[in-house]
Amino acid sequence: MNRDDEAAYREFVSVQMDQLRGLAYLTCGDWQLAEDAVCTSLAKLYARWRKVERPESYARTMVVRAAVDEVRRPWWRREQAVGDAMPEPAVRDGTPDVIDRVTVLGALRTLPVQQRAALVLRYLEGRTVQETAETLRCPEGTVKTNTARGLAKLRERLDVAEPQGSIAGPGQIERAS
Structure with a gap:
């Protein structure tokens, strides 16, 4: 070089x-x-x-x-x-945003790695289903399944109701790319 x-x-x-x-x-x-x-x-x-x-x-x-x-x-x-178990990150200022982030990160850590990776790539990185599938070396259907299951588990762990008209509810496959 x-x-x-x-x-x-x-x-x-x-x-x-x-x-x-x-x-x-x-x-x-x-x-x-x-x-x-x-x-x-x-x-x-x-x-x-x-x-x-x-x-x-x-x-x-x-x-x-x-x-x-x-x-x-x-x-x-x-x-x-x-x-x-993994230690929880310290919350220093106690603001709701920090508490929410710590709570979501804690729930995210409990997911299986493939579901976690699919959610991180799709929603935090903003990648499409196709790009996520290429990154994870798996079929697009697997990305959709892992995304739907991961979202359902996150909602369950965070005790959050499924949004009205959601396309990725429990037992459903995400339809949008």
Whole structure:
């Protein structure tokens, strides 16, 4: 890699690092695993820097895939079954917005990783069903199913009624893209 490419890569990492960490955390629910996922993804991006046309999209896709892979590893399941529950983030100022975010993040962490990843990509990243399916390497129908089931579980855990006219209710498949 020449100096210009190296400088461009460093600039990209400095600008994108916090967003990539946040995306990885929302996907896997653990800051250490999120950091591992981001580092793994950025190492792969570094090796392919000159070949990648859209580094932001590539990095985000790789981070989600790496975060999902980190959670699927057998040691993680074993540690989670034996270890204590994840600690709740501290709420410092007690404002309703902060409390709501902490509550939603806590509920999001309880979802299976595929449902969590589908919800993060669809609603927090704003990706389409097709883009989400490509990122997660699964059929679009699976994305729709995971989205609908994840939303239903979130509503249940947050004790929120299903919105009137909802297209992604319990037992239904999301119809919109």
